[in-house]
Amino acid sequence: METSTNSLLGVYRPQPLNEDVLEVLNGPEDGRLFPLGLGAATIGRLETAEIALALDRSISRTHARVTREQDRYFVEDLESNHGTFVNGQVIRARTQLEDGDEILVGGTLMRLRRRQV
Secondary structure (H helix, E strand, O other), X not given: OOOOEEEOOEEEOOOOOOOOEEEXXXXXXXXXEEEOOOEEEEEEOOOOOOEEOOOOOOOOOOOEEEEEEOOEEEEEEOOOOOOEEEOOXXXXXXXXXXXXXXXXXXXXXXXXXXXXX
């Protein structure tokens, strides 16, 4: 059973999931869910990005990459103009993500949500 958690935006009450996703919490694409498959997913403004956030003009064309290795997720900045933040802290190297971690790219705040087992 999922419970409410604190977010950079306040109280957050997630709905149960059957797959791992990045959920947009705030920004032009608010409410969208981006399923995370095996391997890597690029976050950026380009239509070809697996996590395409074309409406946020402050995101670089190829801003960051989320990678799944075995059962763990990592995020890395791809030399974007405005940086990538995890839980409010700028990341300078590849960073491991935990369920519930928040990623800020440009003006878009997302949360990693792991499927319910």
